[in-house]
Amino acid sequence: MSLLNIKNLHASVEENEILKGIDLIIKPGEVHAIMGPNGSGKSTLSNVLAGNESYQISDGEIIYDNKDLSELDAHERAREGMFLAFQYPVEITGISNMYFLKAAVNAVRVHKGQNELDAMEFIDLIDQKKQLVKIKDDLLERAVNSGFSGGEKKRNEIFQMAMLEPKMAILDETDSGLDIDALKIVADGVNALRSPERGFLVITHYQRLLDYIVPDFVHVLVDGKIVKSGGKELALELEENGYVAFEEMK
Amino acid sequence: MNVQEKALQEFNSTGYPTVKNESWRFTDLSRLNNHSFDGIWKNSDISFEPFDEIYIVFENGKLSLDKSNLDTLPIGLTLKSIKDYKELSLNSLQSEVNGIINLNIANFNDGYYLKVEDNITINTPIHIIYLTDSLNFSNCLRNYVEVGNNSKITIVEEYIGDDNSIYLTNSITEVFGGNNCDIGHYKYQCESNQSFHFQTIEVTIGSNSFFNNHSISIGCELGRNDIRGILKGENSEIVCNGLYLLKDNQLFDTHLFMDHAVPNCKSHELYKGILADKSKGIFCGRILVQPDAQQTDAIQSNANLLLSRTAKVNTMPQLEIYADDVRCTHGATIGEIDEKALFYMKSRGLDDFSANALLTFAFANEVVDGISFKPMRKKIEQSIEVWLKKVL
Numbered sequence: 017m018s019l020l021n022i023k024n025l026h027a028s029v030e031e032n033e034i035l036k037g038i039d040l041i042i043k044p045g046e047v048h049a050i051m052g053p054n055g056s057g058k059s060t061l062s063n064v065l066a067g068n069e070s071y072q073i074s075d076g077e078i079i080y081d082n083k084d085l086s087e088l089d090a091h092e093r094a095r096e097g098m099f100l101a102f103q104y105p106v107e108i109t110g111i112s113n114m115y116f117l118k119a120a121v122n123a124v125r126v127h128k129g130q131n132e133l134d135a136m137e138f139i140d141l142i143d144q145k146k147q148l149v150k151i152k153d154d155l156l157e158r159a160v161n162s163g164f165s166g167g168e169k170k171r172n173e174i175f176q177m178a179m180l181e182p183k184m185a186i187l188d189e190t191d192s193g194l195d196i197d198a199l200k201i202v203a204d205g206v207n208a209l210r211s212p213e214r215g216f217l218v219i220t221h222y223q224r225l226l227d228y229i230v231p232d233f234v235h236v237l238v239d240g241k242i243v244k245s246g247g248k249e250l251a252l253e254l255e256e257n258g259y260v261a262f263e264e265m266k
Numbered sequence: 267m268n269v270q271e272k273a274l275q276e277f278n279s280t281g282y283p284t285v286k287n288e289s290w291r292f293t294d295l296s297r298l299n300n301h302s303f304d305g306i307w308k309n310s311d312i313s314f315e316p317f318d319e320i321y322i323v324f325e326n327g328k329l330s331l332d333k334s335n336l337d338t339l340p341i342g343l344t345l346k347s348i349k350d351y352k353e354l355s356l357n358s359l360q361s362e363v364n365g366i367i368n369l370n371i372a373n374f375n376d377g378y379y380l381k382v383e384d385n386i387t388i389n390t391p392i393h394i395i396y397l398t399d400s401l402n403f404s405n406c407l408r409n410y411v412e413v414g415n416n417s418k419i420t421i422v423e424e425y426i427g428d429d430n431s432i433y434l435t436n437s438i439t440e441v442f443g444g445n446n447c448d449i450g451h452y453k454y455q456c457e458s459n460q461s462f463h464f465q466t467i468e469v470t471i472g473s474n475s476f477f478n479n480h481s482i483s484i485g486c487e488l489g490r491n492d493i494r495g496i497l498k499g500e501n502s503e504i505v506c507n508g509l510y511l512l513k514d515n516q517l518f519d520t521h522l523f524m525d526h527a528v529p530n531c532k533s534h535e536l537y538k539g540i541l542a543d544k545s546k547g548i549f550c551g552r553i554l555v556q557p558d559a560q561q562t563d564a565i566q567s568n569a570n571l572l573l574s575r576t577a578k579v580n581t582m583p584q585l586e587i588y589a590d591d592v593r594c595t596h597g598a599t600i601g602e603i604d605e606k607a608l609f610y611m612k613s614r615g616l617d618d619f620s621a622n623a624l625l626t627f628a629f630a631n632e633v634v635d636g637i638s639f640k641p642m643r644k645k646i647e648q649s650i651e652v653w654l655k656k657v658l
């Protein structure tokens with residue numbers, strides 16, 4: 017049974033069609049990587065999946081966990097276990113990371129019919145999860161992403177993922193802007209969260225990330241279409257030959 | 267003709283300030299002329315919660331000894347009706363006299379006189395509570411605060427109204443601080459949403475002193491704060507922060523004037539406005555740096571968040587600098603909720619209301635967070651929460 021089933025997905029931004037017919041099936045426990053050149057539609061795909069209303073689906077459908085995704089708002093998707101680690105996490109001054117996370121965790125818990133965590137229980141959960149991405153306490157007290165370095169922002173995304181325990185996680189260019197040490201920490205965090213129930217969609221420009229987060233499947237996205245799919249060795253091929261050969265295929 | 271008769275005569279000839287007056291050009295008071303404000307005094311039915319042991323309650327503009335608690339005043343503190351010091355309430359102000367001030371002088375009902383002797387630290391906050399629910403009432407108050415050298419005090423002025431009442435609050439608070447004093451002054455304005463509210467606050471402090479003012483405005487249909495800070499002694503600082511939350515057809519005007527007369531003083535102003543529906547906000551921040559006031563450090567910031575396309579803000583920094591070695595900065599912004607931030611929050615499971623509320627609260631938080639008197643901060647946080655439930 018599939019966790020995410022994307023069928024002939026066409027999507028556009030401001031009348032420009034970016035995705036031109038994508039088919040993709042992700043089963044629980046699988047890690048899929050989507051690689052593609054700039055402008056191929058990688059970020060559009062992640063935004064469409066997370067429910068960003070600036071993007072319109074013009075054709076096709078997305079079935080997630082037996083639900084038609086188009087009928088769910090962004091917050092409902094999140095509560096149903098969809099998680100997007102942003103390429104550019106947004107800075108929000110005036111609200112601490114902790115406060116924001118507590119609101120998010122409790123919104124998801126209430127939706128699942130669980131009790132809201134009180135302050136003590138929440139701190140216990142934080143203590144459990146913060147080791148995963150070696151997040152420092154002062155980062156938790158500070159305003160959401162505000163003044164964080166590029167690496168801190170990406171770590172914070174993975175930390176949020178660990179806290180929210182999604183069923184389907186989408187990592188949108190999580191490797192961009194990371195040095196090698198930060199990349200390892202982030203990848204270790206992701207690997208620790210791999211489980212037989214959880215699906216991952218790792219979107220990246222470079223093969224480098226896939227040395228650390230080893231995918232089960234690799235798909236090449238060019239001009240809004242998946243032009244080739246294969247195993248992890250496809251990423252190596254891409255690294256060697258670039259996207260040029262695929263761009264001619266479209 | 268005495269001072270009050272003269273003020274009334276002047277008011278009768280000029281009326282309320284009009285939009286032809288530069289300082290009132292965005293604040294049209296003509297709707298005040300539809301009201302006579304000749305209502306009859308009554309006891310107030312409004313309930314209140316004092317912060318601590320010392321509180322003085324004005325019931326429809328009249329000091330109520332029954333409702334106040336002035337039994338446990340510490341040594342060195344005087345707090346009583348200004349009626350015993352009537353000549354002070356008829357003093358002339360530094361501010362330009364206009365129709366509102368004349369009306370206050372002509373009609374004043376009551377007010378408080380507060381004096382802290384030299385070398386006294388008052389740890390209990392002094393809570394001034396104004397309850398107003400007399401219909402068409404003219405609530406003219408005159409307050410006078412004197413804080414001696416090396417003394418410290420926190421004053422909270424809270425205006426509470428009943429939403430069914432139309433009335434006019436016209437209040438003047440003068441504060442005189444000596445040298446090396448520390449004065450906290452909080453104003454929480456939650457008047458009836460059909461009322462009119464005007465307050466002039468004039469503060470003069472000596473050297474090495476600190477005056478910390480926070481003005482939170484939520485109520486009234488039309489209102490204005492005029493706050494003038496006069497730095498008379500070196501190495502002193504005035505902080506003047508504020509937050510206005512406006513909805514429906516509310517209009518609120520803030521006029522600040524910081525007068526740097528001597529060197530080495532600071533004035534820091536941070537004002538934030540959140541405006542919904544068809545409300546209107548006006549902010550004017552004037553900073554005067556006189557020729558002698560070298561090494562002045564003046565910072566002014568006014569940021570506004572519009573929650574609707576029909577809300578409006580006029581913001582005007584006015585810097586007049588006659589000294590050459592100073593640091594003066596100002597900034598004004600008017601913006602909307604950031605769509606990217608909104609999507610980010612929703613993508614973590616927060617629904618539309620929660621995400622908007624959290625982002626709006628985050629915007630206000632810079633001012634709220636600066637309130638060092640914790641019970642006050644908590645009260646403001648709660649009222650923002652209640653307010654957001656009404657507008658979002």
